[in-house]
Protein backbone atom coordinates (compact mmCIF):
# COMPACT_ATOMS: atom_id res chain seq x y z
CA UNK A 524 0.00 0.00 0.00
CA UNK A 525 1.22 3.52 -0.79
CA UNK A 526 2.72 5.32 2.19
CA UNK A 527 0.33 8.13 3.13
CA UNK A 528 2.28 10.35 5.54
CA UNK A 529 5.81 11.27 6.55
CA UNK A 530 6.59 11.19 10.25
CA UNK A 531 8.43 14.30 11.36
CA UNK A 532 10.31 15.43 14.47
CA UNK A 533 10.69 19.15 15.22
CA UNK A 534 14.09 20.30 16.47
CA UNK A 535 13.89 23.80 17.99
CA UNK A 536 10.67 24.84 19.73
CA UNK A 537 11.12 28.64 19.49
CA UNK A 538 9.18 31.49 17.89
CA UNK A 539 8.73 30.04 14.39
CA UNK A 540 7.86 26.50 15.55
CA UNK A 541 4.32 27.62 16.42
CA UNK A 542 3.70 28.93 12.89
CA UNK A 543 4.95 25.61 11.45
CA UNK A 544 3.04 23.40 13.86
CA UNK A 545 -0.23 25.32 13.46
CA UNK A 546 -0.03 25.33 9.66
CA UNK A 547 0.93 21.64 9.52
CA UNK A 548 -1.99 20.76 11.80
CA UNK A 549 -4.44 22.93 9.82
CA UNK A 550 -3.35 22.41 6.19
CA UNK A 551 -0.88 19.57 5.63
CA UNK A 552 -2.24 16.10 6.34
CA UNK A 553 0.78 14.54 4.56
CA UNK A 554 2.90 15.39 7.61
CA UNK A 555 2.48 13.63 10.92
CA UNK A 556 4.44 15.46 13.63
CA UNK A 557 5.37 12.84 16.21
CA UNK A 558 8.11 14.35 18.38
CA UNK A 559 9.95 17.51 19.36
CA UNK A 560 13.16 18.50 21.10
CA UNK A 561 14.90 21.67 22.31
CA UNK A 562 17.92 22.52 24.45
CA UNK A 563 15.40 24.40 26.58
CA UNK A 564 13.40 21.64 28.32
CA UNK A 565 10.57 23.97 29.30
CA UNK A 566 9.99 25.00 25.66
CA UNK A 567 10.18 21.37 24.54
CA UNK A 568 7.66 20.16 27.13
CA UNK A 569 5.26 23.02 26.46
CA UNK A 570 5.34 22.36 22.70
CA UNK A 571 4.89 18.61 23.26
CA UNK A 572 1.89 19.22 25.49
CA UNK A 573 0.26 21.83 23.21
CA UNK A 574 0.51 19.70 20.07
CA UNK A 575 0.13 16.23 21.62
CA UNK A 576 3.57 15.03 20.52
CA UNK A 577 6.41 13.25 22.31
CA UNK A 578 9.30 15.16 23.93
CA UNK A 579 12.55 13.34 23.06
CA UNK A 580 16.29 13.97 23.13
CA UNK A 581 17.90 14.59 19.75
CA UNK A 582 19.81 11.29 20.05
CA UNK A 583 16.53 9.45 20.60
CA UNK A 584 15.05 11.12 17.50
CA UNK A 585 18.06 10.13 15.39
CA UNK A 586 17.89 6.53 16.63
CA UNK A 587 14.13 6.17 16.03
CA UNK A 588 13.53 4.30 12.76
CA UNK A 589 9.89 5.48 12.76
CA UNK A 590 10.92 9.11 12.19
CA UNK A 591 11.43 9.93 8.48
CA UNK A 592 12.18 13.67 8.52
CA UNK A 593 13.91 16.12 10.86
CA UNK A 594 12.41 19.63 10.78
CA UNK A 595 15.34 21.85 11.76
CA UNK A 596 13.90 25.02 13.33
CA UNK A 597 16.95 25.91 15.42
CA UNK A 598 18.86 29.21 15.19
CA UNK A 599 21.12 29.57 12.12
CA UNK A 600 24.26 28.81 14.18
CA UNK A 601 22.91 25.31 14.96
CA UNK A 602 21.61 24.46 11.46
CA UNK A 603 24.81 22.77 10.28
CA UNK A 604 25.29 20.48 13.30
CA UNK A 605 21.64 19.42 13.54
CA UNK A 606 21.26 18.84 9.77
CA UNK A 607 24.56 16.98 9.48
CA UNK A 608 23.67 14.57 12.32
CA UNK A 609 20.25 13.87 10.77
CA UNK A 610 21.66 13.25 7.27
CA UNK A 611 24.30 10.93 8.74
CA UNK A 612 21.52 9.02 10.51
CA UNK A 613 19.84 8.55 7.09
CA UNK A 614 16.97 10.96 7.77
CA UNK A 615 15.53 13.51 5.36
CA UNK A 616 15.81 17.11 6.55
CA UNK A 617 13.80 20.28 6.04
CA UNK A 618 15.85 23.15 7.47
CA UNK A 619 14.99 26.73 8.20
CA UNK A 620 17.06 29.30 6.28
CA UNK A 621 19.93 29.56 5.66
CA UNK A 622 21.36 26.10 5.10
CA UNK A 623 24.34 26.87 7.43
CA UNK A 624 26.57 29.81 8.41
CA UNK A 625 29.85 29.13 6.54
CA UNK A 626 29.83 28.47 2.81
CA UNK A 627 31.94 25.31 3.15
CA UNK A 628 29.43 23.90 5.66
CA UNK A 629 26.62 24.42 3.13
CA UNK A 630 28.58 22.69 0.39
CA UNK A 631 29.40 19.79 2.72
CA UNK A 632 25.72 19.26 3.68
CA UNK A 633 24.64 19.14 0.02
CA UNK A 634 27.36 16.57 -0.74
CA UNK A 635 26.42 14.51 2.32
CA UNK A 636 22.71 14.44 1.39
CA UNK A 637 23.68 13.26 -2.11
CA UNK A 638 25.97 10.56 -0.73
CA UNK A 639 23.34 9.33 1.71
CA UNK A 640 20.54 9.45 -0.90
CA UNK A 641 18.26 11.47 1.38
CA UNK A 642 16.39 14.73 0.84
CA UNK A 643 17.57 18.10 2.08
CA UNK A 644 15.09 20.92 1.66
CA UNK A 645 15.72 24.47 2.86
CA UNK A 646 13.35 27.36 3.66
CA UNK A 647 11.99 29.88 2.90
CA UNK A 648 8.89 28.20 1.51
CA UNK A 649 7.11 31.50 0.87
CA UNK A 650 8.22 31.00 -2.75
CA UNK A 651 5.49 28.32 -2.95
CA UNK A 652 2.90 30.84 -1.76
CA UNK A 653 0.21 32.51 -3.78
CA UNK A 654 2.08 35.76 -4.61
CA UNK A 655 5.39 34.36 -5.84
CA UNK A 656 3.70 31.51 -7.75
CA UNK A 657 1.34 34.03 -9.39
CA UNK A 658 4.37 36.16 -10.37
CA UNK A 659 6.01 33.03 -11.82
CA UNK A 660 2.82 32.32 -13.79
CA UNK A 661 2.89 35.86 -15.25
CA UNK A 662 6.55 35.43 -16.19
CA UNK A 663 6.15 31.92 -17.66
CA UNK A 664 3.14 33.02 -19.74
CA UNK A 665 5.30 35.77 -21.28
CA UNK A 666 3.03 38.56 -20.03
CA UNK A 667 5.98 40.92 -19.46
CA UNK A 668 7.87 39.58 -22.47
CA UNK A 669 11.51 38.79 -21.83
CA UNK A 670 12.53 39.72 -18.25
CA UNK A 671 15.61 41.94 -18.38
CA UNK A 672 16.22 43.67 -15.03
CA UNK A 673 14.83 43.93 -11.51
CA UNK A 674 15.08 45.98 -8.35
CA UNK A 675 14.59 44.29 -4.98
CA UNK A 676 14.57 46.38 -1.85
CA UNK A 677 13.86 46.12 1.85
CA UNK A 678 14.26 48.49 4.78
CA UNK A 679 13.69 47.28 8.31
CA UNK A 680 14.57 48.26 11.86
CA UNK A 681 16.66 45.40 13.26
CA UNK A 682 16.89 47.07 16.66
CA UNK A 683 13.33 45.76 17.01
CA UNK A 684 14.06 42.25 15.81
CA UNK A 685 17.67 42.04 16.97
CA UNK A 686 16.74 42.72 20.59
CA UNK A 687 14.13 39.94 20.56
CA UNK A 688 16.21 37.48 18.53
CA UNK A 689 19.95 38.14 19.13
CA UNK A 690 20.97 35.72 16.33
CA UNK A 691 19.93 38.48 13.90
CA UNK A 692 22.95 40.60 14.82
CA UNK A 693 25.44 37.74 14.65
CA UNK A 694 27.22 36.05 11.74
CA UNK A 695 24.70 34.09 9.67
CA UNK A 696 21.77 36.20 10.86
CA UNK A 697 22.18 39.67 9.27
CA UNK A 698 19.48 41.21 7.08
CA UNK A 699 21.40 39.73 4.14
CA UNK A 700 21.37 36.16 5.49
CA UNK A 701 17.96 36.42 7.16
CA UNK A 702 15.62 38.52 4.98
CA UNK A 703 17.95 38.01 2.02
CA UNK A 704 16.81 34.38 2.01
CA UNK A 705 13.28 35.43 1.01
CA UNK A 706 14.39 37.85 -1.69
CA UNK A 707 17.07 35.67 -3.24
CA UNK A 708 14.83 32.56 -3.19
CA UNK A 709 11.92 34.43 -4.81
CA UNK A 710 14.34 35.67 -7.49
CA UNK A 711 15.91 32.20 -7.91
CA UNK A 712 12.45 30.76 -8.54
CA UNK A 713 11.89 33.38 -11.26
CA UNK A 714 15.30 33.60 -12.95
CA UNK A 715 17.36 30.52 -11.97
CA UNK A 716 20.93 30.63 -10.65
CA UNK A 717 23.00 33.74 -9.94
CA UNK A 718 26.34 33.67 -11.75
CA UNK A 719 28.20 36.89 -10.78
CA UNK A 720 28.00 39.41 -7.98
CA UNK A 721 29.45 42.91 -7.39
CA UNK A 722 28.51 44.55 -4.10
CA UNK A 723 29.14 46.92 -1.22
CA UNK A 724 28.14 46.21 2.36
CA UNK A 725 28.70 48.24 5.54
CA UNK A 726 27.69 48.48 9.19
CA UNK A 727 26.20 51.74 10.42
CA UNK A 728 26.72 52.42 14.14
CA UNK A 729 27.82 48.94 15.27
CA UNK A 730 27.89 49.55 19.05
CA UNK A 731 24.43 50.04 20.56
CA UNK A 732 22.56 50.01 23.86
CA UNK A 733 19.44 47.87 24.25
CA UNK A 734 16.46 50.24 24.04
CA UNK A 735 13.38 48.03 24.11
CA UNK A 736 11.33 46.68 27.00
CA UNK A 737 8.58 44.97 24.98
CA UNK A 738 8.38 41.40 23.63
CA UNK A 739 10.53 39.90 26.44
CA UNK A 740 13.61 41.87 25.32
CA UNK A 741 16.33 41.16 27.85
CA UNK A 742 18.92 43.71 26.77
CA UNK A 743 17.55 47.07 27.96
CA UNK A 744 20.49 49.39 28.80
CA UNK A 745 23.04 46.71 27.89
CA UNK A 746 25.74 47.49 25.32
CA UNK A 747 25.82 45.14 22.35
CA UNK A 748 27.66 45.01 19.06
CA UNK A 749 26.17 44.44 15.63
CA UNK A 750 28.64 41.94 14.21
CA UNK A 751 27.24 41.98 10.68
CA UNK A 752 26.40 44.38 7.82
CA UNK A 753 23.24 46.45 8.09
CA UNK A 754 23.60 48.12 4.66
CA UNK A 755 23.75 46.20 1.39
CA UNK A 756 23.91 47.43 -2.22
CA UNK A 757 24.49 44.56 -4.64
CA UNK A 758 24.37 43.96 -8.38
CA UNK A 759 23.49 40.44 -9.47
CA UNK A 760 23.92 38.76 -12.85
CA UNK A 761 21.88 35.61 -13.50
CA UNK A 762 22.71 32.72 -15.85
CA UNK A 763 19.56 33.64 -17.76
CA UNK A 764 21.06 37.07 -18.54
CA UNK A 765 18.81 38.97 -16.11
CA UNK A 766 20.55 41.80 -14.22
CA UNK A 767 19.31 43.12 -10.90
CA UNK A 768 19.89 45.33 -7.91
CA UNK A 769 19.41 44.18 -4.33
CA UNK A 770 19.16 46.92 -1.70
CA UNK A 771 18.87 46.15 2.03
CA UNK A 772 18.91 48.45 5.06
CA UNK A 773 18.25 47.13 8.58
CA UNK A 774 18.89 50.43 10.37
CA UNK A 775 15.82 52.27 9.09
CA UNK A 776 12.17 52.44 10.16
CA UNK A 777 10.04 49.71 11.66
CA UNK A 778 7.46 50.52 9.00
CA UNK A 779 9.03 48.48 6.27
CA UNK A 780 9.36 49.15 2.58
CA UNK A 781 9.55 45.90 0.70
CA UNK A 782 9.11 44.47 -2.73
CA UNK A 783 10.51 43.35 -6.06
CA UNK A 784 9.87 44.99 -9.45
CA UNK A 785 10.74 43.10 -12.62
CA UNK A 786 11.16 45.02 -15.89
CA UNK A 787 10.56 43.07 -19.12
CA UNK A 788 10.44 43.88 -22.83
CA UNK A 789 6.60 43.96 -22.77
CA UNK A 790 5.63 44.87 -19.24
CA UNK A 791 6.47 45.45 -15.59
CA UNK A 792 5.73 43.04 -12.74
CA UNK A 793 5.31 44.37 -9.19
CA UNK A 794 5.67 41.79 -6.43
CA UNK A 795 4.84 42.20 -2.74
CA UNK A 796 7.01 41.33 0.29
CA UNK A 797 8.49 37.85 -0.44
CA UNK A 798 8.51 37.16 3.32
CA UNK A 799 4.75 36.73 3.04
CA UNK A 800 2.69 34.08 1.28
CA UNK A 801 0.05 36.38 -0.20
CA UNK A 802 -0.19 40.02 -1.26
CA UNK A 803 -1.02 41.89 -4.44
CA UNK A 804 0.88 41.05 -7.60
CA UNK A 805 0.53 43.78 -10.22
CA UNK A 806 1.09 43.77 -13.95
CA UNK A 807 1.68 46.90 -16.04
CA UNK A 808 1.42 46.86 -19.82
CA UNK A 809 2.15 49.54 -22.42
CA UNK A 810 0.18 52.79 -21.93
CA UNK A 811 -1.80 51.30 -19.01
CA UNK A 812 -1.90 51.67 -15.24
CA UNK A 813 -0.74 48.61 -13.23
CA UNK A 814 -3.60 46.13 -12.57
CA UNK A 815 -3.83 43.69 -9.67
CA UNK A 816 -3.44 40.27 -11.29
CA UNK A 817 -5.91 37.67 -9.95
CA UNK A 818 -4.15 35.02 -7.84
CA UNK A 819 -3.50 31.86 -9.82
CA UNK A 820 -2.32 29.82 -6.82
CA UNK A 821 -3.23 28.92 -3.27
CA UNK A 822 -1.39 29.34 0.04
CA UNK A 823 -2.03 33.07 0.49
CA UNK A 824 -2.07 33.01 4.30
CA UNK A 825 0.71 31.97 6.67
CA UNK A 826 1.51 28.48 5.37
CA UNK A 827 5.00 27.88 6.83
CA UNK A 828 5.51 24.17 6.38
CA UNK A 829 4.25 24.08 2.76
CA UNK A 830 7.85 23.40 1.63
CA UNK A 831 8.22 20.50 4.05
CA UNK A 832 4.78 19.20 3.00
CA UNK A 833 5.74 19.44 -0.68
CA UNK A 834 8.96 17.56 0.14
CA UNK A 835 6.92 14.90 1.98
CA UNK A 836 4.68 14.44 -1.08
CA UNK A 837 7.81 14.27 -3.25
CA UNK A 838 9.27 11.52 -1.05
CA UNK A 839 6.01 9.57 -1.28
CA UNK A 840 5.70 10.15 -5.04
CA UNK A 841 9.45 9.64 -5.63
CA UNK A 842 10.01 12.86 -7.60
CA UNK A 843 12.23 15.93 -7.02
CA UNK A 844 11.06 18.39 -4.38
CA UNK A 845 10.81 22.11 -5.08
CA UNK A 846 12.58 23.61 -2.05
CA UNK A 847 15.73 21.89 -3.19
CA UNK A 848 19.16 22.13 -1.54
CA UNK A 849 20.90 23.10 -4.80
CA UNK A 850 18.75 26.23 -5.11
CA UNK A 851 19.35 26.93 -1.41
CA UNK A 852 23.10 26.56 -1.91
CA UNK A 853 23.09 29.06 -4.79
CA UNK A 854 21.09 31.50 -2.64
CA UNK A 855 23.56 30.96 0.23
CA UNK A 856 26.57 31.34 -2.06
CA UNK A 857 25.06 34.59 -3.43
CA UNK A 858 24.83 36.05 0.09
CA UNK A 859 28.44 35.04 0.75
CA UNK A 860 29.52 36.43 -2.63
CA UNK A 861 27.94 39.79 -1.72
CA UNK A 862 30.08 39.99 1.44
CA UNK A 863 33.20 38.74 -0.37
CA UNK A 864 32.77 41.18 -3.25
CA UNK A 865 32.54 44.08 -0.82
CA UNK A 866 35.45 42.91 1.36
CA UNK A 867 37.77 42.21 -1.59
CA UNK A 868 36.61 44.93 -4.00
CA UNK A 869 36.00 42.57 -6.91
CA UNK A 870 33.37 40.78 -8.95
CA UNK A 871 32.76 37.28 -7.51
CA UNK A 872 31.83 34.35 -9.76
CA UNK A 873 29.65 31.61 -8.25
CA UNK A 874 30.25 27.86 -8.53
CA UNK A 875 26.85 26.41 -7.61
CA UNK A 876 23.96 25.88 -9.99
CA UNK A 877 20.45 24.41 -10.02
CA UNK A 878 17.46 23.85 -12.26
CA UNK A 879 14.53 26.16 -11.53
CA UNK A 880 11.88 24.25 -9.56
CA UNK A 881 8.68 23.42 -11.43
CA UNK A 882 5.84 25.83 -10.61
CA UNK A 883 3.03 24.43 -8.47
CA UNK A 884 -0.05 23.50 -10.53
CA UNK A 885 -2.21 26.61 -11.00
CA UNK A 886 -5.84 26.77 -10.04
CA UNK A 887 -5.78 25.42 -6.51
CA UNK A 888 -6.87 28.46 -4.56
CA UNK A 889 -7.23 28.52 -0.81
CA UNK A 890 -10.66 26.95 -0.55
CA UNK A 891 -10.21 24.66 -3.51
CA UNK A 892 -11.81 26.94 -6.12
CA UNK A 893 -10.72 24.84 -9.10
CA UNK A 894 -9.76 21.68 -7.25
CA UNK A 895 -10.39 19.75 -4.07
CA UNK A 896 -7.93 21.57 -1.76
CA UNK A 897 -4.76 23.59 -2.07
CA UNK A 898 -2.87 20.65 -0.56
CA UNK A 899 -3.96 18.56 -3.55
CA UNK A 900 -1.67 20.77 -5.67
CA UNK A 901 1.31 19.52 -3.66
CA UNK A 902 0.49 15.91 -4.42
CA UNK A 903 0.54 16.39 -8.20
Ligand SMILES: NC(=O)c1ccc[n+]([C@@H]2O[C@H](COP(=O)([O-])OP(=O)(O)OC[C@H]3O[C@@H](n4cnc5c(N)ncnc54)[C@H](O)[C@@H]3O)[C@@H](O)[C@H]2O)c1
Nearest residue numbers: 535536537538539540561562563596597598599601619620
Ligand atom coordinates in the same frame (compact mmCIF):
# COMPACT_ATOMS: atom_id res chain seq x y z
N1 LIG B 1 11.09 34.27 14.08
C1 LIG B 1 10.61 34.36 12.84
O1 LIG B 1 9.72 35.16 12.54
C2 LIG B 1 11.16 33.45 11.77
C3 LIG B 1 10.48 33.43 10.56
C4 LIG B 1 10.90 32.57 9.58
C5 LIG B 1 12.00 31.80 9.78
N2 LIG B 1 12.71 31.85 10.96
C6 LIG B 1 13.90 31.00 11.08
O2 LIG B 1 13.61 29.95 12.00
C7 LIG B 1 14.79 29.59 12.73
C8 LIG B 1 14.49 29.70 14.19
O3 LIG B 1 14.09 31.01 14.48
P1 LIG B 1 13.22 31.36 15.76
O4 LIG B 1 12.77 32.75 15.54
O5 LIG B 1 12.19 30.33 16.01
O6 LIG B 1 14.36 31.32 16.88
P2 LIG B 1 14.20 31.03 18.44
O7 LIG B 1 15.45 31.46 19.08
O8 LIG B 1 12.90 31.57 18.94
O9 LIG B 1 14.09 29.42 18.49
C9 LIG B 1 15.12 28.54 18.18
C10 LIG B 1 15.05 27.38 19.16
O10 LIG B 1 16.04 26.42 18.80
C11 LIG B 1 16.58 25.90 19.99
N3 LIG B 1 17.89 25.31 19.72
C12 LIG B 1 19.02 25.95 19.34
N4 LIG B 1 20.03 25.07 19.17
C13 LIG B 1 19.51 23.85 19.40
C14 LIG B 1 20.05 22.54 19.40
N5 LIG B 1 21.33 22.32 19.08
N6 LIG B 1 19.24 21.51 19.70
C15 LIG B 1 17.93 21.72 20.02
N7 LIG B 1 17.37 22.96 20.07
C16 LIG B 1 18.15 24.00 19.76
C17 LIG B 1 16.64 27.08 20.94
O11 LIG B 1 16.73 26.67 22.29
C18 LIG B 1 15.32 27.79 20.61
O12 LIG B 1 14.27 27.35 21.44
C19 LIG B 1 15.89 30.54 12.24
O13 LIG B 1 16.65 29.89 11.24
C20 LIG B 1 15.12 31.71 11.62
O14 LIG B 1 15.84 32.31 10.55
C21 LIG B 1 12.28 32.64 11.97
